Amino acid sequence: MKAPVPYFFEGFGEGEHAGGFIESASEKFVHDFLMTEGIELAEAFPRIKVAKHRRKILDLVRALAESE
Secondary structure: OOOOHHHHHOOOOOOOOOOOOOOOHHHHHHHHHHHHHHHHHHHHHHHOOOHHHHHHHHHHHHHHHHHO
C-alpha cells in the first residue's frame, strides 16, 4: 500500500486555539516530532520492501521506547 505522507497527518492541528497555541503538552510533543524525524520516518518506512524487516524495525523501536 502506498499512501502519501500527508495522509498520515490529516486532521492534525485541528485542535489548536486561536493564535496557534497547542492544547496539550502531548500534542506539542507529537507536533515537534512530526516536524523533525517523524516525517522522514513516515517517508522512509514504507519504502522497506520486506515486511519481516519492517516488523523487526517496529519491534526495535518499541523495545528502545520501553527501555527509556
